[in-house]
Amino acid sequence: MGFLPVLMLILWIRLPMMAQPVSQRLCSAGLGAAIEAIIDRPSLARAHWGILVQTLAAAPSARRTLYARSAQQYFIPASTAKLLTTAAALQTLGPQFRIRTSVYRMDLADQVILRVVGRGDPSLSRKDLQELAHQVQQQGIRQVDRLLADDRYFRGDPIHPNWEWEDIQSGYGAPVNSLILNQNAIGLELFPQAVGQPLQVKWEDAEAAIGWTIENTSITVGPSEPEFVEVGRDVRRPILRVRGQLRVGSAPDSAAVAVLDPAEVFLKQFQKALVAQQIQVRQASLDRTVEPGKQQEVGAIESPPLMALIQEINQTSNNLYAEAILRTLGTVDNPEDSSLSIGLQRMKTTLTRLGVNPSGYDLADGSGLSRHSLASPEALVQTLQAMASVSAYRASLPTTATAGSLQRRFEDLPVQTIVQAKPGTMTGVVALAGYLSNPDFQPLAFSLIVNQSPLPVRELRQAIDDLVKVMARLQSC
Incomplete structure (x- = not known):
């Protein structure tokens, strides 16, 4: 038997054992x-x-x-x-349904009160807050006696009662409230350093990271070592915990943590946006008790369509x-x-x-x-x-x-x-x-x-x- 027939026989024997082609x-x-x-x-x-x-x-x-x-x-x-x-x-x-976030003006007892009402727009970003503040400025408002953030559109606990603990720490398990900003999460990247050194933590948004404490027990390891990273946070305080290891010279690892109090974060960021528009804000707080009386919408932004x-x-x-x-x-x-x-x-x-x-x-x-x-x-x-x-x-x-x-x-x-x-x-x-x-x-x-x-x-x-x-x-x- 020549070489070619033997080769064909070998192929014929092996072919049924191979994965069938699509x-x-x-x-x-x-x-x-x-x-x-x-x-x-x-x-x-x-x-x-x-x-x-x-x-x-x-x-x-x-x-x-x-x-x-x-x-x-x-x-x-x-x-x-x-x-x-x-x-x-x-x-x-x-x-075509859209979610509307509104800013209302109320004049009570010679006070100018602004009330921002969230309705659960998950796409709202800091750029959108800047646009809302600009609209308020265009209405001729230069001073706000009270800035109220109304986070009551969604009822119930923002943190799902049966999500697991490791999920609610992470950006993919962020709390769900009415005043959502930047998906209620803070992104970060972890960069390997020299072998033996902890990973460098770099926040995607340096301003959002203000006030956080980092407990970093991670380490950079040699090129043959396994890699794993775990990122979590304290349940009550802004403490970021980083552990694990990445190889020297490897690509950075991305992660995100859920914010602790998304309504407070929204309020602070909107107040900063108003101040950037030369609008003085004397007092800012969450609107937990005030029932809206006569009010006028002075700013609004809508989400992309539902599709x-x-x-x-x-x-x-x-x-x-x-x-x-x-x-x-x-x-x-x-x-x-x-x-x-x-x-x-x-x-x-x-x-x-x-x-x-x-x-x-x-x-x-x-x-x-x-x-x-x-x-x-x-x-x-x-x-x-x-x-x-x-x-x-x-x-x-x-x-x-x-x-x-x-x-x-x-x-x-x-x-x-x-x-x-x-x-x-x-x-x-x-x-x-x-x-x-x-x-x-x-x-x-x-x-x-x-x-x-x-x-x-x-x-x-x-x-x-x-x-x-x-x-x-x-x-x-």
Whole structure:
């Protein structure tokens, strides 16, 4: 036997052991076996899987379930819960809805009183405060006897009652109140120094960092050492705690911490903005008791439209935005309940009207950061089916068609195959839910969730990606 036949025989023997290419097409009858070949791998066998794959159709009777495993069972959905929050918000508020922050003038007993009223705009920045102060200055106001900040639009505790401690310290778990500024967080970067030296802490906003004390027990290590960084803060005082290690010469590590009292921070920054406009402020305080009498709006700024806010929620998985939008749903006149609980109730009412089974999910928050939030693959797919024709919703999802997180995950998919989906990740949880379109098969709505696994996130995510690549092989046959 010559060299070439031997080589061909070796290749023929080895080929079945290789990963199947995406281009190898699959009939729908074989989808179940292909999925189970992945989720029943020995390393994944003890994990808890929830999967539902359906053909996409406007009428429920026209939808075909191609594969289901524990599709009606509860799972921790992580950030795929945002699919429910944003669907309810779009249906209730509309894509052009904006959140307005107002400054009112009240004249009482020969005093000029300014009252800034927040309504939970998560996008508000220091530049916006400067614009508000400029509008006040344009009204001819040069002196303010009392500056009041009204933070009462959202009712209830700004800190979620069942978020975990390490989450509420971090920027991604910042408190949710009515007067939000710079996402209620302070960003920082950690730079390695010489070996043996602590990491240098550099605040993104030096002014916002005034008053903070840094307890830095971090260290710069040699090029072969492992890297890890933990950043936290004291629960009551502005103390930043940094521990861990980075290799000498490595790139800086980014982090963010939640501010302690966001309403106070907002008030101080707005007072500074007024002073910069040559407006004297004699007294500034939070408005906890004053009931507004006759007042005139002398300044206002609006958020981007809701369709832009939900794009931030779904594409960057912004927790603060999701929680603010949920509480916006809960701002009805009911002083007995928190905006969070009413928002969750209104979400359930809205999604039920869309055809989502109300017993298919039980959320504790709008972002999925809470491990008390539960959802079934069925509820997620029902939401995706109901919202498939809503362009603002579809456009908010990460996609393989544009640069972003999904494109990097599915670079080997054919260019004609498009995945629009929301990922979700936390320790022991990886999820992906959305739409898949390829030219050889009907569009799909799917939900893939894995819970209760000790494997590293990267391994669980790879298994989820392998499932998507299996679905991308479907063809009509």
